[in-house]
Amino acid sequence: MIDLKALRENPDLFRNSQKVRGEDPLLVDQLIAADDLRRIAITEFETLRAAQNTLSKSVGAAKNEDKAALLENAKGLATDVKAADAKRAQAEEAAHKISLQIANLIDPAAPIGGEADFKVIEEIGKPRDFKAEGFAAKDHVELGKILKAIDTERGAKVSGARFYYLTGVGALLELALVNYAIASAVKAGFIPMIPPVLVKPHAMEGTGFLGQAAENVFHLAQDDFYLVGTSEVPLAAYHMDEILENLPIRYAGYSPCFRREAGTYGKDTRGIIRVHQFEKVEMFSFCKPEDAQAEHKKLLQWEKDFFDAMELPYRVIDVASGDLGASAIRKFDIEAWIPTQDAYREVTSTSNCTEFQSRRLNIRYRDENGTKPVATLNGTLVAIPRTIVAILENHQQKDGSVKVPKALIPFLGMDTLVPA
Template sequence: MIDPKLLRDEPDRVRAAQAKRGLSDDVVDRALSADSARRAAIVEFERFRGEQKQLGKLIPKATGDEKVALLEQTKKLAASVKEAEAAQAAAEEEWSTALRSIPNVAADETPAGGEDDFVILETVGTPRDFAAEGFEPRDHIELGKLLGAIDIERGAKVSGSRFYFLTGVGAQLELALINLAMDQAREAGFTQMIAPSLVKPRAMEGTGFLDQAADDVYRVEGQDLYLVGTSEVAMAAYHSDEILDGATLPRRYAAFSPCFRKEAGSHGKDTKGIIRVHWFDKVEMFVYTTLEDAAAEHERLLAWEKEFLNKLELAYQVIDVAAGDLGPSAMRKFDCEAWIPTQGKYRELTSASNCTDFQTRRLDTRGRFEDGTKPIATLNGTLCAMTRTIVAVLETHQQADGSVRVPEALRPYLQGREVLEPLGG
């Protein structure tokens, strides 16, 4: 959640941030009103409690009718205290609910608007001109069949639409990508992690995924557990209710986990192939750092993502995501979008988000520094989301005969193979 001090001291800044996201600023007034009511309720409760304590000191010294009167007064005061305590609890709950309904304040640099209002920061590489090479590119579905790499029909038979099997070289390609990503992360100083895909409600709510994205989350019926859509959720909760030594920051983790998404609202979009699926594996970078260093760490995460895409020899663009397309936790987000030849456009492959202290305030994670204990920041960045990366690699590096050239950086993880050959080829 946002810093309550920011809301009290700079409400117009919060209102402007709401407008930048295309959201109503009514919640700001509601939160300020709830804060005033909460403070008044605290004062009222403390007043009654003070009177109750004062009476408690007088009763042992009183006798006769005076003592009877004081006891009667104490009984009435106890009811008032109980009522004031309930009113304070209700006011606290209303304040907390209102505060939690306000998303992170978008950075000044974040473009205003919605999904289509992003700003292109950089374009890397040049998309292949297949016409100049004399052949029409095949899509990843056809290539997957030729290579014996992707089985969508049996995925649908076993699990339903938007599921798949990776088979043969398809499975080997995913494992190669995982190992390449994990090796890069380890060499950059990240601690490698295997994170759980099932988490408690507090982890999901603490990261903001039960706010705007609740419809896209799988809940396990009959159990107080959710399936994560990213290991960001588990990693943000990893240090919940802890005070970290500031000298140990930044703490960088690279977590592998399966991810699950309902893809709510995507009816009719990417219904074929493995671009948009209900389950995929991912290597996610997650960082705890100081608020002062968060912006610089955000740039570093983006640089590591670009390094990985460069190793895969992909053409891509980097965009600054508009405020209305940010999740509630992020104040700024960079996406790397790879060129998908058969779609003739760039598609998101990685994201890097700066969440400042939004998640750590919800999950009660702080840092201990020489000048005291204070909030810290979290950031997350996709290093490799498997299915979309496989799509980009297959389509980008395909050859006229249906084979696929293996990027040089991946070859050591594929037993030195330079080319993935069609079955029977």
């Protein structure tokens, strides 16, 4: 949720933000109008209510003969108060509804444009030249088969398209990646968390996932639970309705993630690049708004550290305004090189959501001037399937074996994955 007062003071900023995001700038004007109505309604109600309170008090004190007259008076007032209150509630609801539709005020530093208009910030590592090495790179599906690490066929048999089994070294690889990620997060001061992945609508709403992202969440209609698409949801909602002390607070959440992947028919149908269920270690920070930008850089650095340790070639991109999602004011993705696709593919993403989520979730901190919403940021440390894809494809050798990155060896207990 955006800052209503800021919007009132500087509507142009918000109109422009909406525009560069490809969202409707007219919502800003609708909100201003609705907010005016809301404030008028509040004042009307409160005036009446104040009159009623005084009158009501005098009823209790009054003697018999005066009482009847006062009561008569009070009854009329009660009706008016009720009507004014209903009007107030309705006006507040209307304004609130519009305010929920307005995206977070974009960071002017974010590149303007659509999905394709990202800016490459840096490229790290060099893609291998398989031709020069004298063999053709196999893709992760093939390697997964050779190593008996990934079974997509049986995944499909049991659960359908976009499901898979990690088997043998594949399963071990996940555990090693997770353990390495958690260990480095703990070293960096994160509190490791294993959160619930079924959440109530309020938590989902509060993190902004029931807006335009709604079609991508699984919903258990019978019990009105949502399956989270990222532990960002339960981690953000963890401190719902609280006033925090000792910021920043950093959590590293390890959880399964569920995504419907609606509207992606025909995209990434092969392998485990795009799946309905996967595990992920997610970093989540609560900090003071003035520290958010620096915190964002730190999250990105931790992500880079991880991919450096995996010895993978990757690039960092600054995601363009039209592709940010409602909560983020700026977003950096790490894209790892995928040899068989001859392309960089997204493996992590870190977002600065400033106070957007905390306003909805009512998460604050205290300073000299009272309480203020905190800033929230999130970033992927490791999303398992895509990282496995990158490791298998980039570190493969001619015979189909895969070299294990040094950092991972102690966690995996082997330096090479060999064909089974």
